Amino acid sequence: xxxxxxxxxLVFTFVFMSTIASAQCKSFAKRICKxxxxxxxxxxxxxxxxxxxxxxxxxxxxxxxxQDYRIAVCGGPESIxxxxxQVIDAYKNVLYDxxxxxxxxxxxxxxxxxxxxxxxxxxxxxxxxxxxxxxxCVAIMFGVKESQ
Amino acid sequence: xxxxxxxxxxRFIFLIFCCLLLASCNSGKKKASxxxxxxxxxxxxxFDDIDKAxxxxxxxxxxxxxxxxxxxxGAKYDETILNSISNKTKYTITKTQALNLGxxxxxxxxxxxxxxxxxxxxxMSAARTLADGLDISDAIDDDTMRRLEENLQNRDVVxxxxxxxxxxxxxxxxxxxxxxxxxxxxxxxxxxxxxxxTQLIGDASIVNNKLADRILEQKLSFNIVQRMxxxxxxKEDGSQNKDxxxxxxxxxxxxxxxxxxxxxxxxxSAVTEEGSSITTLKSSTTVSVEPADFKALQASVxxxxxxxxx
Numbered sequence: 001x002x003x004x005x006x007x008x009x010l011v012f013t014f015v016f017m018s019t020i021a022s023a024q025c026k027s028f029a030k031r032i033c034k035x036x037x038x039x040x041x042x043x044x045x046x047x048x049x050x051x052x053x054x055x056x057x058x059x060x061x062x063x064x065x066x067q068d069y070r071i072a073v074c075g076g077p078e079s080i081x082x083x084x085x086q087v088i089d090a091y092k093n094v095l096y097d098x099x100x101x102x103x104x105x106x107x108x109x110x111x112x113x114x115x116x117x118x119x120x121x122x123x124x125x126x127x128x129x130x131x132x133x134x135x136x137c138v139a140i141m142f143g144v145k146e147s148q
Numbered sequence: 149x150x151x152x153x154x155x156x157x158x159r160f161i162f163l164i165f166c167c168l169l170l171a172s173c174n175s176g177k178k179k180a181s182x183x184x185x186x187x188x189x190x191x192x193x194x195f196d197d198i199d200k201a202x203x204x205x206x207x208x209x210x211x212x213x214x215x216x217x218x219x220x221x222g223a224k225y226d227e228t229i230l231n232s233i234s235n236k237t238k239y240t241i242t243k244t245q246a247l248n249l250g251x252x253x254x255x256x257x258x259x260x261x262x263x264x265x266x267x268x269x270x271x272m273s274a275a276r277t278l279a280d281g282l283d284i285s286d287a288i289d290d291d292t293m294r295r296l297e298e299n300l301q302n303r304d305v306v307x308x309x310x311x312x313x314x315x316x317x318x319x320x321x322x323x324x325x326x327x328x329x330x331x332x333x334x335x336x337x338x339x340x341x342x343x344x345x346t347q348l349i350g351d352a353s354i355v356n357n358k359l360a361d362r363i364l365e366q367k368l369s370f371n372i373v374q375r376m377x378x379x380x381x382x383k384e385d386g387s388q389n390k391d392x393x394x395x396x397x398x399x400x401x402x403x404x405x406x407x408x409x410x411x412x413x414x415x416x417s418a419v420t421e422e423g424s425s426i427t428t429l430k431s432s433t434t435v436s437v438e439p440a441d442f443k444a445l446q447a448s449v450x451x452x453x454x455x456x457x458x
Contacts, residue, residue, distance in 0.1 A: 026319045034315075041307050044210040044314030045334075046322060049203050060375070061207035062368040065433075066220050066358075068426065095418040095429060108426045113433035114365045115413045116372075140205065144213055146220050 025050060025137035033074035033139040036106050040070040040143025051123045052135035053080065059119040059140050068110045070143035073098070073121060080136035081124045088118045110147050206376040208334045208369055211250065212311055214341030215257035221359040223348040225262035230255040231340070231457045233274040238458070242282065243391040246329045247456045249278040249317065250336025257310055258344060265300040272296055272313070279317060282329065287316035328380040328389050335373055335395060336456060342366055343453040346446040354442050363445070364435040367406045373399065402452055405445040409437045 029048045047059060063069055075083040082103040087096040095117070098104045119140060126134055209217065231251050239245045256271035276288040292313060299305040321330035345363050354360035374396070381392045416431040437445070 044311040046319040057203035059205040
């Protein structure tokens with residue numbers, strides 16, 4: 001009987017916490033990261049996931065000439081280290097690395113010609129000693145506007 | 149009872165920690181090892197290192213970006229080519245609801261960019277009907293409709309409302325483990341953009357035609373469409389997702405047409421002018437296709453879209 005209670009509590013905790021984590025990630029993307037795109041218009045796409053220290057992610061997208069873009073890569077809460085990101089072309093040229101720009105959350109760019117790019121993201125390992133690795137929501141958002 | 153619980157508490161906490169870790173692992177897309185890369189065009193070397201990352205995102209042009217691309221290519225507004233809102237009652241199953249939610253959102257974005265106020269309200273309302281059908285009624289609610297009606301003369305606010313609506317739809321679906329449905333919505337919106345562009349260009353020459361270039365450049369996004377669908381074709385229990393498999397089959401003819409389009413891009417250099425905050429990515433992309441193959445592409449898109457809206 002006691003084991004049953006513990007099992008129920010465990011299942012409840014699992015469902016509850018995963019729901020909370022997902023909801024917090026959505027809320028973080030909408031209320032915090034989207035603000036980083038101003039004055040660009042958010043394209044409406046949603047790319048976010050819970051990442052742990054040391055984890056990497058990649059995003060593939062086609063970007064078009066004649067448009068100005070802003071990439072925002074945000075991590076939260078503050079317990080996870082600032083997220084590193086690189087923008088890479090099909091020839092593996094690193095076109096932007098935020099480590100060279102004080103780990104900026106945003107990068108503005110435009111293209112002379114349309115092409116596919118890869119956004120490589122990494123949550124670096126924290127220098128803080130902790131029993132468990134920190135994890136948090138990482139959102140990648142795109143702002144767009146017509147080139148002037 | 150209490151004593152025993154306390155004795156087992158470290159183990160219990162450890163189990164909770166494991167659950168939390170599992171929950172976080174499930175939040176992203178499938179692991180790269182599950183992606184069947186061999187099925188796809190190998191000319192795009194950008195996907196070469198895909199196995200190294202744990203989480204992969206594929207991003208298609210959203211309905212809003214698609215509409216902006218069409219408008220910036222010099223296209224004119226033509227309401228007759230939009231999917232009639234009277235069709236909304238036809239869509240009663242998940243696949244058609246999701247496809248046409250994407251289609252109506254692209255039509256809504258297109259109408260809004262050309263300041264078609266009443267049409268924008270009508271299409272937002274149609275999109276709401278389909279969102280309700282997909283159980284994402286919170287994405288477009290009374291407040292969304294009221295804000296839209298109050299700000300119809302302010303295009304920036306209207307675009308922000310459309311963007312937020314699409315964000316609400318896709319985030320709700322993804323956070324509720326319905327990424328397959330989110331992918332179908334995206335594909336519906338992308339195909340509608342392709343349809344609008346191929347209809348608007350009509351019989352015009354494709355030489356030095358910006359809209360034609362925009363259409364042909366969609367070959368790049370088509371690769372992403374295929375990968376995104378492949379990523380979602382298997383369910384958690386190992387069975388196949390019938391809607392996604394059917395959609396992949398629907399797109400085969402379009403693939404044949406895009407295979408005849410050549411897109412070549414040179415290496416890129418990033419240049420930031422002094423005093424500017426915007427970096428320019430300098431490269432050259434050559435897009436080419438035979439006129440007859442372009443006609444075949446137009447016909448294929450029209451056939452595909454007709455199938456989607458029926």
